[in-house]
Amino acid sequence: xxxxxxxxxxxxxxxxxxxxxxxxxxxxxxxxxxxxxxxxxxxxxxxxxxxxxxxxxxxxxxxxxxxxxxxxxxxxxxxxxxxxxxxxxxxxxxxxxxxxxxxxxxxxxxxxxxxxxxxxxxxxxxxxxxxxxxxxxxxxxxxxxxxxxxxxxxxxxxxxxxxxxxxxxxxxxxxxxxxxxxxxxxxxxxxxxxxxxxxxxxxxxxxxxxxxxxxxxxxxxxxxxxxxxxxxxxxxxxxxxxxxxxxxxxxxxxxxxxxxxxxxxxxxxxxxxxxxxxxxxxxxxxxxxxxxxxxxxxxxxxxxxxxxxxxxxxxxxxxxxxxxxxxxxxxxxxxxxxxxxxxxxxxxxxxxxxxx
Numbered sequence: 001x002x003x004x005x006x007x008x009x010x011x012x013x014x015x016x017x018x019x020x021x022x023x024x025x026x027x028x029x030x031x032x033x034x035x036x037x038x039x040x041x042x043x044x045x046x047x048x049x050x051x052x053x054x055x056x057x058x059x060x061x062x063x064x065x066x067x068x069x070x071x072x073x074x075x076x077x078x079x080x081x082x083x084x085x086x087x088x089x090x091x092x093x094x095x096x097x098x099x100x101x102x103x104x105x106x107x108x109x110x111x112x113x114x115x116x117x118x119x120x121x122x123x124x125x126x127x128x129x130x131x132x133x134x135x136x137x138x139x140x141x142x143x144x145x146x147x148x149x150x151x152x153x154x155x156x157x158x159x160x161x162x163x164x165x166x167x168x169x170x171x172x173x174x175x176x177x178x179x180x181x182x183x184x185x186x187x188x189x190x191x192x193x194x195x196x197x198x199x200x201x202x203x204x205x206x207x208x209x210x211x212x213x214x215x216x217x218x219x220x221x222x223x224x225x226x227x228x229x230x231x232x233x234x235x236x237x238x239x240x241x242x243x244x245x246x247x248x249x250x251x252x253x254x255x256x257x258x259x260x261x262x263x264x265x266x267x268x269x270x271x272x273x274x275x276x277x278x279x280x281x282x283x284x285x286x287x288x289x290x291x292x293x294x295x296x297x298x299x300x301x302x303x304x305x306x307x308x309x310x311x312x313x314x315x316x317x318x319x320x321x322x323x324x325x326x327x328x329x330x331x332x333x334x335x336x337x338x339x340x341x342x343x344x345x346x347x348x349x350x351x352x353x354x355x356x
Contacts, residue, residue, distance in 0.1 A: 046085045050152070053078050057151040061163040075149045079138045086133070090339065131155040132193040135290035140198055145169055147197025155194035166292060170201040189293040192284055202291040205247060209297040213255055214245030214341070216280060216302045216348045217270075218331065219312060227330055228354035230345060231315065232337075233261050234325040241327060243341050251282075251299040261325060266314050270303065273311075277301035280347045285340075302348045331356060 056075060136150050148166040153159065186199060189208045204210045217231040232241040244262075246255030254274060259267040280300040287296035305312050319326045329335060331345050333356055349356035 046082060046089075049078055049081045049085065053082070053149070054151050054153065057149060057154065060149075061161070072146065072149075076138050076146070079149070083137075132196070132286035132290070134286045134288045135191070135193060135196045135295070137288050138197075140169065140202065141288050142203060143169070143171065145198065150195045150197045157190065157194060161195065164195065166195075166197050166199045168200045169198050169291070171203045186293045191290060191292050191295045193286065193290070193295065196290050196292050199292040201294045203289045204291070204294040204296070207294050209295060211248050211251055212245060212285070212296055212298045213248050213251055213253075214243045214298060214300045214344065215254075215258075215270075215277070216243060216300065216344050217315075218302060218304045218348060218352070219307055219328070221328075221330075223307070225354075228349060228352055229328045230331050230348070231319075232327050232329045233258075234327075241329065241336060243337065243344065261322075263318060266311070266318060269311055269314070273303070274301070277303040278351065280344055280351070300344050302351060304352065 053075065056071065056078070060071065131152050132155070136147060136155070138146055138149070140147060145167060148164060150161075150164075154161045154164070185207065201207055215231075219229055221227040221229050231244065233244045234240075235242045244255075244258055246257045248255050252274065254267060254271045262270070278301065280302050282299045283297060285296045285298045290296060305315070315326075319328060331349050331354060333342060333346070335342055335345055337345070346356050348354075
């Protein structure tokens with residue numbers, strides 16, 4: 001009996017040790033899995049990259065290594081990582097929204113953002129307290145210039161940035177003109193969105209605000225008002241569909257370049273009734289062409305037309321003869337437009353109690 005009891009005690013001890021070993025193994029595997037999941041998290045990658053950019057910027061300011069080619073290259077790589085991660089998250093959010101899944105506090109990432117045509121030039125209206133993103137893209141569009149790196153916390157003008165030395169750049173008649181000096185006139189113009197990493201006029205037509213008007217011309221597809229449609233035009237650069245618009249001297253007039261798309265008679269008719277349009281958005285836009293001294297401001301107008309009006313008849317005739325340059329498209333979250341232009345459609349749909 002004693003021998004039997006001894007064997008049982010030994011077996012119980014062995015089982016207990018095996019149980020403890022198994023629990024320790026499971027614990028290690030769980031912690032390893034949790035660490036891997038955290039390191040692979042998209043949000044964690046963005047946060048880590050942002051912290052690296054901030055740390056490098058602080059080192060630049062303290063040690064004066066602004067001329068280091070290796071440091072500039074490293075910053076370019078980090079910014080590219082942030083841009084790719086932001087685009088991926090924005091795509092995920094857009095996909096969820098298109099399926100009717102939204103979060104209570106969902107905000108647009110940057111701005112913004114990806115998949116935009118050259119006609120919209122990555123314009124994203126500034127929202128809330130976030131700082132512009134497209135205006136700090138490392139490579140300035142249509143040039144070989146790079147911006148001076150500006151971390152998010154250094155964007156506001158009120159924040160000291162002693163090592164900030166942006167390049168002066170102005171593009172005229174498709175020829176790049178770079179000058180190390182800063183004209184006194186620049187002191188009179190300061191980007192309301194903050195620092196951009198480049199000073200001067202850049203690729204924009206003037207110092208200060210550069211006005212752009214975009215139109216959301218809408219109609220109901222049928223008399224039952226089941227589907228709201230908008231007029232899209234073929235972009236001049238890559239041929240993708242965009243909202244009609246362009247630069248203007250005053251928001252009270254249509255962009256002159258639309259006359260070629262619409263025809264003189266239709267252009268003048270809509271221009272005469274422009275004051276009847278409802279303002280959907282007005283303000284500063286996060287545009288990749290922005291500089292410290294020149295920036296884009298946009299006015300978006302909705303012109304809703306009666307299906308039986310003479311203007312609709314004229315537009316329909318233009319659509320038929322335009323060979324696809326003008327098209328009626330359904331107002332929808334799946335519209336193949338830039339993120340900010342889809343936002344204009346959402347606002348217009350809400351204005352008319354239409355589906356989106």
